[in-house]
Amino acid sequence: MSDTPTRHSRRRRPAFLVTVAATAALVGTLLSWPGAHRADAAPAVFAHPGVTVSKGQLDFARTQVLAGAQPWKGAYDQMMASKYASLTRTPTPRATVECGSYSNPNYGCTDEREDAIAAYTDALAWYVTRDERYARKSIELMDAWSAVIKSHTNSNAPLQTGWAGSSWPRAAEIIKYTYTGTWANSGRFAGMLRDVYLPMVINGSNSNGNWELSMMEAAVGISVFLEDRTSYDKAMAKFRTRTAAYVYLASDGAVPKTVPSQNLDTTAKIVNYWQGQSTFVTGLTQETCRDLTHTGYGISAISHIAETSRIQGQDLYGTDVGERLRQALGFQSKYQLGTAVPSWLCGGSLNLGLGPVTEVGYNALHNRLGIAMTNTQTLTQQNRPAGSNNLFVAWETLTHGDNPA
Numbered sequence: 001m002s003d004t005p006t007r008h009s010r011r012r013r014p015a016f017l018v019t020v021a022a023t024a025a026l027v028g029t030l031l032s033w034p035g036a037h038r039a040d041a042a043p044a045v046f047a048h049p050g051v052t053v054s055k056g057q058l059d060f061a062r063t064q065v066l067a068g069a070q071p072w073k074g075a076y077d078q079m080m081a082s083k084y085a086s087l088t089r090t091p092t093p094r095a096t097v098e099c100g101s102y103s104n105p106n107y108g109c110t111d112e113r114e115d116a117i118a119a120y121t122d123a124l125a126w127y128v129t130r131d132e133r134y135a136r137k138s139i140e141l142m143d144a145w146s147a148v149i150k151s152h153t154n155s156n157a158p159l160q161t162g163w164a165g166s167s168w169p170r171a172a173e174i175i176k177y178t179y180t181g182t183w184a185n186s187g188r189f190a191g192m193l194r195d196v197y198l199p200m201v202i203n204g205s206n207s208n209g210n211w212e213l214s215m216m217e218a219a220v221g222i223s224v225f226l227e228d229r230t231s232y233d234k235a236m237a238k239f240r241t242r243t244a245a246y247v248y249l250a251s252d253g254a255v256p257k258t259v260p261s262q263n264l265d266t267t268a269k270i271v272n273y274w275q276g277q278s279t280f281v282t283g284l285t286q287e288t289c290r291d292l293t294h295t296g297y298g299i300s301a302i303s304h305i306a307e308t309s310r311i312q313g314q315d316l317y318g319t320d321v322g323e324r325l326r327q328a329l330g331f332q333s334k335y336q337l338g339t340a341v342p343s344w345l346c347g348g349s350l351n352l353g354l355g356p357v358t359e360v361g362y363n364a365l366h367n368r369l370g371i372a373m374t375n376t377q378t379l380t381q382q383n384r385p386a387g388s389n390n391l392f393v394a395w396e397t398l399t400h401g402d403n404p405a
Helices: 015-032 056-064 070-083 107-128 132-146 158-176 187-203 207-224 229-246 267-273 292-311 320-336 359-368 373-381 398-399
Strands: 097-100 151-153
Touching: 056 070, 056 107, 056 158, 070 359, 070 398, 097 158, 107 132, 107 158, 132 158, 132 187, 151 158, 151 187, 158 187, 158 207, 187 207, 207 229, 207 292, 229 292, 229 320, 267 320, 267 373, 292 320, 292 359, 320 359, 320 373, 359 373, 359 398
Parallel strands: 097 151
Antiparallel strands: none
16 A cells, blocks of 8 residues: 555645644653643642641531431541540650561550551541641640651551551641641651651652551651652652552553562562462452452541542542552452352452441442442441451541532
């Protein structure tokens, strides 16, 4: 066939088509420039409170609780009855938090995570009740740690920093931007996040995927609180790469995507990294065949970062992040609800225990976008009110359950 254009193909295109083509070319050129605004880039102006939960979501939850509406009132009562809401809680900070594999040794690990969750719990309690005692207790916990902590050590240090570092900025955002009293040491707390937490998490991890996802959750939340656009962009880029490598979609090809730095350059290496699973189906995660508990950590971090991004003006739920989250939730929920495990999946046996991790993703994808999620819906409603996993997830029926904001 000749490459010579025919007379028909050389006709002038209508002016509007030329304009459209030229505009598209210009946009493409602009987006290819260094520093061009990406779909997940830091906002020009950060929204506050803006880590996982927004002011609109807080207002909705407060209104429902004060009206006695369910499931929010039950979720609130559950929170207030927990140890995390105690006004007699005494913070237990230490200069060095040392966390080994599976918390052995555990020198301050549980104390740090739970004080951070308590600070967030008290911030939520303040917002609903407007009882200043809770705001002051939240501040007491944050101040105690910011005055003392200097480092995290041992093998689980990056994960521990990610877990605690995910809860601290949630608490701080609510207190700094809604509490009408004073927080004299807020600058010192910001310094703690900047100097102790952010350097430990911002460069990511080549361990199991839930590590890096939790670390990026902390990095994104801290970046919002610090209004650090550079760190926000870096964390978001790592998050997008890791999410694509954590949840498999059939459109990825014969094998899952990988994180380049891990050098998983053969199918055998990928299968080994995916816990020996060699059959890949949409919704499977890198840790499904390990157990659903760790898988739940990864799924939860994906939903938290997507929610923070949405609050900051860039909605990732309509991208592959949302599709991976939807499929991961549905796949894991199906088996958590008792569906028989086929022989090709994890040798025909799964370790269950997904945890209270479905509310944020379910609300965003089903309630906000109108996507059918039958298994996730059943599990979410069955588990209400969702409590805390005592690591970095807390009270999401209260904050996100059927929340339209």
